[in-house]
Amino acid sequence: MYRYKGSQRDLIKYCRRYDGVICYGCGYFGKITATYLRENDIDNIEFAESKLQEGKTVFGKQIIEIGDKRFCSYGVVLCGNKTIRMEMEGTLKKTGRKDYFLISEELLEKLDSENTYDNPFPIDGVRVLLYHRVGYIENDLWKLSVTVEQFDEQMKYLSNNYNVLRFDKEWAAEENGIAVTFDDGYVDNYRLAFPILVKYRVPATIFVCTGNIDTEKEFWWDEIEGACLRGEDESGCYEHRKRVLKMSVQEREKYIYELKKLYKYEEYKRNNYRTMSRREIRELASSDLISIGAHTENHICLAARTIEEQLYEISESKKCLEQITEKKVITFSYPFGGRYDYDKKTIDVVRKLGFIKAAAVERRYSEETNLNYPRSVVTSEMGLRTFKRNIALQL
Numbered sequence: 001m002y003r004y005k006g007s008q009r010d011l012i013k014y015c016r017r018y019d020g021v022i023c024y025g026c027g028y029f030g031k032i033t034a035t036y037l038r039e040n041d042i043d044n045i046e047f048a049e050s051k052l053q054e055g056k057t058v059f060g061k062q063i064i065e066i067g068d069k070r071f072c073s074y075g076v077v078l079c080g081n082k083t084i085r086m087e088m089e090g091t092l093k094k095t096g097r098k099d100y101f102l103i104s105e106e107l108l109e110k111l112d113s114e115n116t117y118d119n120p121f122p123i124d125g126v127r128v129l130l131y132h133r134v135g136y137i138e139n140d141l142w143k144l145s146v147t148v149e150q151f152d153e154q155m156k157y158l159s160n161n162y163n164v165l166r167f168d169k170e171w172a173a174e175e176n177g178i179a180v181t182f183d184d185g186y187v188d189n190y191r192l193a194f195p196i197l198v199k200y201r202v203p204a205t206i207f208v209c210t211g212n213i214d215t216e217k218e219f220w221w222d223e224i225e226g227a228c229l230r231g232e233d234e235s236g237c238y239e240h241r242k243r244v245l246k247m248s249v250q251e252r253e254k255y256i257y258e259l260k261k262l263y264k265y266e267e268y269k270r271n272n273y274r275t276m277s278r279r280e281i282r283e284l285a286s287s288d289l290i291s292i293g294a295h296t297e298n299h300i301c302l303a304a305r306t307i308e309e310q311l312y313e314i315s316e317s318k319k320c321l322e323q324i325t326e327k328k329v330i331t332f333s334y335p336f337g338g339r340y341d342y343d344k345k346t347i348d349v350v351r352k353l354g355f356i357k358a359a360a361v362e363r364r365y366s367e368e369t370n371l372n373y374p375r376s377v378v379t380s381e382m383g384l385r386t387f388k389r390n391i392a393l394q395l
Contacts, residue, residue: 036111
């Protein structure tokens with residue numbers, strides 16, 4: 001069995017000798033390679049894996065099994081890293097295949113650098129994006145914001161290239177698309193994000209933390225940031241956040257009060273840091289594009305608190321938002337959303353309160369599909385090409 005390898009040009013030359021191409025390997029290597037081939041006008045692409053998983057698709061295509069008759073007439077591109085490459089070559093040899101083209105790590109890097117990701121394949125399943133803020137933030141220490149320009153071009157791209165779904169609706173098992181969500185309920189969601197969502201007809205779910213509604217009070221992490229920057233102690237922000245993360249609401253309030261005294265921080269009103277008002281939330285909820293979800297009362301780490309505290313935080317948030325919107329609130333987002341920020345007991349509370357879907361960042365329980373959807377965080381450090389690439393490769 002002859003192994004071809006070489007440059008991008010050699011890859012294209014090899015592939016054009018055949019009726020189609022099989023990317024043997026469906027992960028990172030395979031997706032980048034298939035994207036490169038498609039962007040160079042090679043469209044008849046299939047995917048194969050050594051161990052076929054029933055129903056699994058890549059870029060909307062059903063994976064074919066090793067030994068499929070197309071292995072006789074198509075070119076084969078081996079897309080696997082060094083760890084599994086030898087095993088893949090052995091499997092391929094058993095099919096009687098006479099040749100294949102090897103994608104090395106060095107070649108993969110070159111392919112990826114040349115990919116534009118402007119004409120993406122369909123994605124597999126539903127990809128949920130997580131935003132927090134839209135607008136220019138002078139000291140965005142927590143990496144929560146994207147600029148208005150970034151958000152505009154991202155929503156335009158999604159609208160033009162993907163099926164954008166509502167998070168608050170049931171999805172069919174075979175449905176593919178993107179869902180847009182926001183956490184916390186900053187006022188810029190209403191002032192800056194909403195007009196852009198309307199412009200491109202992109203639906204979104206906004207998960208609102210209800211404790212500061214109709215006040216000028218900032219979220220607790222922003223209070224820490226304000227105090228530390230006043231004391232010229234930027235690095236201290238992260239340490240103080242870590243200390244308060246698993247505290248009760250009362251302990252956290254006391255800690256931040258003492259921190260403000262330490263740095264002689266006299267709070268001033270940063271109007272763009274507040275939570276949306278009742279009027280603003282109600283207006284958003286009346287739009288056919290926006291659904292409002294719950295995000296606790298005080299943005300606590302739920303897994304670190306008692307069941308009674310969890311029940312209070314989640315139910316009060318739901319109750320408050322239902323009073324404001326005069327609609328049932330059926331979706332929830334776990335504060336922080338990491339693997340250890342919620343647990344089985346938290347999910348049980350969410351289920352008992354009648355939520356049909358809950359969003360995390362990291363999925364902790366594979367069997368609880370609807371109640372811990374993973375999400376991909378979008379930040380200002382992500383240019384449009386990286387945004388496109390992350391969605392295309394499902395990173």
